């Protein structure tokens with residue numbers, strides 16, 4: 001473990017501190033190059049954009065650039081450690097945007113006094129980018145922040161911990177339940193956590209067919225029920241009219257456990273109380289609500305997923321955010337709406353049912369990857385994810401009327 005800790009620190013430090021850099025896309029060797037790139041040549045696109053703002057997509061990097069913006073109030077499952085400490089995660093998201101979807105991305109960590117300060121800061125710089133990916137902002141402020149920015153910005157604004165997580169969770173859960181021949185509409189679901197990820201995951205599952213009354217949500221004070229008088233407006237939507245007050249009571253007979261809370265919050269004794277063939281998504285990062293080794297040792301009929309890369313079934317928003325932005329930016333979508341989110345769920349889901357290439361199996365360090373209990377969802381390194389998800393999302397944007405340009409000819413058609 002210490003060895004891994006040092007490896008992680010060394011990875012970040014050497015040979016150059018950090019994980020991203022900026023590279024040039026145009027020649028800049030000669031005086032002629034500089035005359036085009038800077039003065040006097042740069043004045044021409046300036047004039048063009050001043051006359052026609054859409055030309056910014058023609059003459060600058062905006063259309064392929066996403067800002068990853070955080071205030072560091074909910075860094076993974078590590079808590080509120082502030083904007084500066086969130087920088088490695090935000091650089092990591094930028095790395096993933098580039099590696100998986102070819103999108104340029106820059107991290108921005110915002111220090112602020114009030115929620116309104118944060119909203120103003122982001123709104124005032126939003127035009128620089130093709131899209132805004134909000135990251136690791138705690139609930140309930142994240143809901144107000146995202147809504148305000150959607151209203152104020154001309155580019156898509158997407159809180160990844162809410163919607164990226166929800167899309168991947170829905171895709172993985174629908175597949176896991178299909179494997180176990182269970183139906184989302186009758187599944188009893190326990191959701192540990194009532195923050196950004198939890199609220200969005202449950203809302204999207206309801207859109208996919210789950211019944212609100214079958215959901216038991218817990219926060220740090222226990223089960224969220226109708227007699228509680230300490231609930232914010234988002235938790236209130238999940239106040240269950242129940243006498244059950246403890247995890248043990250709600251998990252007894254449950255089909256599904258979704259953990260988006262913190263480490264080691266689901267014990268082996270709790271797991272033992274679940275219904276036959278339970279599905280457990282222990283998605284807290286870096287340490288899940290229950291370790292897969294413990295879950296599998298406790299019962300052999302469990303389908304277990306985590307947010308981590310080093311176990312089978314990685315339910316992590318990395319399977320979504322690079323590709324949903326790729327599709328949204330490629331048709332200059334003004335928003336990322338429910339139609340686009342549901343298209344992403346379906347595209348991710350269906351890909352898991354297709355044969356996987358030898359290269360992906362090898363890169364995943366697996367012997368085989370076939371749709372089943374240990375392969376409910378594609379691997380992030382599967383190159384088809386980009387084409388499938390981006391295409392589905394872009395088409396949904398066009399069909400739902402938020403695209404500002406047409407689908408490019410033969411867009412992502414070949415994979």
Ligand SMILES: NC(=O)C1=CN([C@@H]2O[C@H](COP(=O)(O)OP(=O)(O)OC[C@H]3O[C@@H](n4cnc5c(N)ncnc54)[C@H](OP(=O)(O)O)[C@@H]3O)[C@@H](O)[C@H]2O)C=CC1
Pocket residue numbers: 073074075076077078136137138139160161162165192193194195196197198218219220221222259260261262265283284285286306307315316317318
């Ligand atoms: N795998 C993935 O793709 C993703 C995983 N996550 C993980 O989900 C977790 C939450 O992230 P996020 O929603 O952004 O953060 P938030 O801060 O918005 O929410 C955290 C929630 O966890 C609850 N919680 C904390 N401790 C406990 C406890 N002991 N028992 C029950 N609930 C508890 C909090 O309760 P209260 O409301 O009472 O404070 C709060 O509702 C993190 O671990 C994060 O890594 C998040 C996004 C993506």
Ligand SMILES: CC(=O)C(=O)O
Pocket residue numbers: 075076077136160161284285307316317318
């Ligand atoms: C994966 C992620 O975004 C998180 O754990 O916060």
Ligand SMILES: [Mg+2]
Pocket residue numbers: 076135136160161
């Ligand atoms: Mg996050």
